[in-house]
Amino acid sequence: xxxxxxxxxxxxxxxxxxxxxxxxxxxxxxxxxxxxxxxxxxxxxxxxxxxxxxxxxxxxxxxxxxxxxxxxxxxxxxxxxxxxxxxxxxxxxxxxxxxxxxxxxxxxxxxxxxxxxxxxxxxxxxxxxxxxxxxxxxxxxxxxxxxxxxxxxxxxxxxxxxxxxxxxxxxxxxxxxxxxxxxxxxxxxxxxxxxxxxxxxxxxxxxxxxxxxxxxxxxxxxxxxxxxxxxxxxxxxxxxxxxxxxxxxxxxxxxxxxxxxxxxxxxxxxxxxxxxxxxxxxxxxxxxxxxxxxxxxxxxxxxxxxxxxxxxxxxxxxxxxxxxxxxxxxxxxxxxxxxxxxxxxxxxxxxxxxxxxxxxxxxxxxxxxxxxxxxxxxxxxxxxxxxxxxxxxxxxxxxxxxxxxxxxxxxxxxxxxxxxxxxxxxxxxxxxxx
Amino acid sequence: xxxxxxxxxxxxxxxxxxxxxxxxxxxxxxxxxxxxxxxxxxxxxxxxxxxxxxxxxxxxxxxxxxxxxxxxxxxxxxxxxxxxxxxxxxxxxxxxxxxxxxxxxxxxxxxxxxxxxxxxxxxxxxxxxxxxxxxxxxxxxxxxxxxxxxxxxxxxxxxxxxxxxxxxxxxxxxxxxxxxxxxxxxxxxxxxxxxxxxxxxxxxxxxxxxxxxxxxxxxxxxxxxxxxxxxxxxxxxxxxx
Numbered sequence: 001x002x003x004x005x006x007x008x009x010x011x012x013x014x015x016x017x018x019x020x021x022x023x024x025x026x027x028x029x030x031x032x033x034x035x036x037x038x039x040x041x042x043x044x045x046x047x048x049x050x051x052x053x054x055x056x057x058x059x060x061x062x063x064x065x066x067x068x069x070x071x072x073x074x075x076x077x078x079x080x081x082x083x084x085x086x087x088x089x090x091x092x093x094x095x096x097x098x099x100x101x102x103x104x105x106x107x108x109x110x111x112x113x114x115x116x117x118x119x120x121x122x123x124x125x126x127x128x129x130x131x132x133x134x135x136x137x138x139x140x141x142x143x144x145x146x147x148x149x150x151x152x153x154x155x156x157x158x159x160x161x162x163x164x165x166x167x168x169x170x171x172x173x174x175x176x177x178x179x180x181x182x183x184x185x186x187x188x189x190x191x192x193x194x195x196x197x198x199x200x201x202x203x204x205x206x207x208x209x210x211x212x213x214x215x216x217x218x219x220x221x222x223x224x225x226x227x228x229x230x231x232x233x234x235x236x237x238x239x240x241x242x243x244x245x246x247x248x249x250x251x252x253x254x255x256x257x258x259x260x261x262x263x264x265x266x267x268x269x270x271x272x273x274x275x276x277x278x279x280x281x282x283x284x285x286x287x288x289x290x291x292x293x294x295x296x297x298x299x300x301x302x303x304x305x306x307x308x309x310x311x312x313x314x315x316x317x318x319x320x321x322x323x324x325x326x327x328x329x330x331x332x333x334x335x336x337x338x339x340x341x342x343x344x345x346x347x348x349x350x351x352x353x354x355x356x357x358x359x360x361x362x363x364x365x366x367x368x369x370x371x372x373x374x375x376x377x378x379x380x381x382x383x384x385x386x387x388x389x390x391x392x393x394x395x396x397x398x399x400x401x402x403x404x405x406x407x408x409x410x411x412x413x414x415x416x417x418x419x420x421x422x423x424x425x426x427x428x429x430x431x432x433x434x
Numbered sequence: 435x436x437x438x439x440x441x442x443x444x445x446x447x448x449x450x451x452x453x454x455x456x457x458x459x460x461x462x463x464x465x466x467x468x469x470x471x472x473x474x475x476x477x478x479x480x481x482x483x484x485x486x487x488x489x490x491x492x493x494x495x496x497x498x499x500x501x502x503x504x505x506x507x508x509x510x511x512x513x514x515x516x517x518x519x520x521x522x523x524x525x526x527x528x529x530x531x532x533x534x535x536x537x538x539x540x541x542x543x544x545x546x547x548x549x550x551x552x553x554x555x556x557x558x559x560x561x562x563x564x565x566x567x568x569x570x571x572x573x574x575x576x577x578x579x580x581x582x583x584x585x586x587x588x589x590x591x592x593x594x595x596x597x598x599x600x601x602x603x604x605x606x607x608x609x610x611x612x613x614x615x616x617x618x619x620x621x622x623x624x625x626x627x628x629x630x631x632x633x634x635x636x637x638x639x640x641x642x643x644x645x646x647x648x649x650x651x652x653x654x655x656x657x658x659x660x661x662x663x664x665x666x667x668x669x670x671x672x673x674x675x
Binding site: 016019020022023024026027030031034050051052053054055081085105106107110111290292 | 437439440452453454455456457459642648649650651652653657660661662663
């Protein structure tokens with residue numbers, strides 16, 4: 001069983017937690033109202049006086065903050081402290097559109113490190129581990145967040161950054177790396193490269209993998225765990241809110257514990273903006289409770305998850321969220337049907353003979369959307385066996401149609417013909433011009 | 435132990451504290467810091483029932499004391515060491531202390547009072563020396579010790595101190611803060627209201643910063659010491675430092 005990093009917080013009595021959340025929410029609202037003109041204006045617009053908030057539920061009266069608000073206040077407009085009190089600046093990785101800027105005070109960095117240390121400890125890491133951070137070091141919060149958290153925990157950090165996969169593997173062997181931190185798609189690339197290089201997995205000391213920064217599926221986890229012979233956990237965070245450390249899985253591997261003493265999470269229906277019933281899939285909306293330099297109030301993450309209502313056998317009282325099913329802006333509307341790339345990924349993983357690499361291409365032919373899924377087949381599949389090939393194609397088509405509710409074209413491609421990713425994977429090509 | 439939710443309080447039609455929430459756990463030293471007029475004393479007066487809460491709840495050991503009379507609040511184990519000590523100058527030290535034991539007499543624990551007195555004398559040997567001296571002849575620091583001792587005589591579960599360092603010489607301030615740490619070591623729970631923010635944050639576990647009746651920052655004492663807002667406003671940090 002994994003250990004707690006901050007046991008008193010992580011297994012806090014729920015009643016105590018609620019009091020703490022209320023206190024922190026109230027002081028956060030007082031501060032943003034005082035220090036951030038943007039929030040003051042927004043609160044005034046809906047005639048909300050922070051003094052009127054009397055319970056956590058009262059938060060629902062407040063307006064949402066969106067990515068667009070962050071962009072419009074580029075770069076420093078939403079900072080709640082003067083720049084001279086900011087010790088670090090990051091920018092979102094800009095997965096979609098222009099990047100947004102966030103800042104951290106000294107205390108913020110300390111809190112952040114502790115929250116990441118919680119996630120690492122929950123994922124099995126101790127100070128005895130040698131941890132290879134294969135996230136891109138830079139403006140993106142992933143690498144530095146994990147880096148500081150791992151140091152805080154006392155682990156030995158290898159700040160290798162992403163890329164140069166063969167060198168990654170060599171260092172894993174030479175430095176006896178025990179834990180890998182990367183995106184799940186990069187972990188997959190490392191596993192494949194290892195096989196190509198003919199490296200025996202048993203020559204490595206790898207035990208744990210902590211993966212995040214992009215949505216992935218349980219089938220992909222299984223694949224990574226089998227190939228690298230590790231225990232793989234998921235962790236979640238976003239720059240606008242803090243970075244990694246917002247939530248992370250324990251070794252139960254059945255949902256991510258949210259650091260509820262620092263973040264208040266709501267789930268809403270992205271269309272109606274009304275709260276969903278507890279346990280239903282919705283867009284996560286996060287309010288920071290302790291951030292000094294860059295607090296956010298009701299930030300729409302665009303990440304779709306679900307609350308896990310059941311308590312966790314690990315003893316942590318912090319509630320769990322499911323892995324991210326997708327992003328509201330990843331959601332593809334194909335012929336009027338909502339489709340998430342992860343749904344397609346899940347289907348592909350369950351079919352034998354298919355490699356976990358795929359690409360979704362959407363075109364518009366006349367008035368209709370035309371979707372093609374390019375799928376790599378594994379070596380065991382011989383291209384000269386036409387019959388087998390068309391059978392496989394039909395199977396994939398059928399399963400996708402029943403999962404998605406629309407029919408898509410499937411194209412089998414040879415191994416290693418699709419692009420590989422060292423950071424976040426880009427698997428959708430949308431050629432529609434609407 | 436103490437849990438306050440959304441407290442509004444003040445004088446007559448004037449609301450000083452606005453929507454204030456805080457908590458103190460058993461065994462903690464929690465400090466409330468803030469400038470003059472921030473509402474620190476109003477808060478303590480409201481907890482002890484000297485002022486009636488305008489809204490919100492105050493729960494002490496599971497019991498709602500928001501509307502309770504002061505004597506019941508003291509009975510339930512909540513003692514105040516008031517600002518400016520408020521000892522009875524024309525009474526001897528010992529009698530001042532025995533006055534603090536009033537609730538112990540009422541509780542029928544008369545036999546324990548002698549033992550409690552010894553405990554206070556152990557903590558403050560100087561009070562033993564001056565047992566028969568009139569309280570008015572004590573120094574400021576000694577009077578502060580007497581006020582704390584008097585509060586301890588009620589066998590409180592929570593001790594609240596209002597500006598205990600005020601008007602004391604620097605060495606004596608240090609001494610008083612040492613005593614508060616000692617109180618914690620002996621298992622007491624302390625709510626400390628101070629203008630001497632640095633001193634208070636150095637001995638406290640957690641703290642709340644009060645500004646014009648509202649809490650604007652809360653957190654671990656260590657984090658508050660590092661918070662630049664707190665440093666500038668309450669720790670006298672030079673703006674150009």
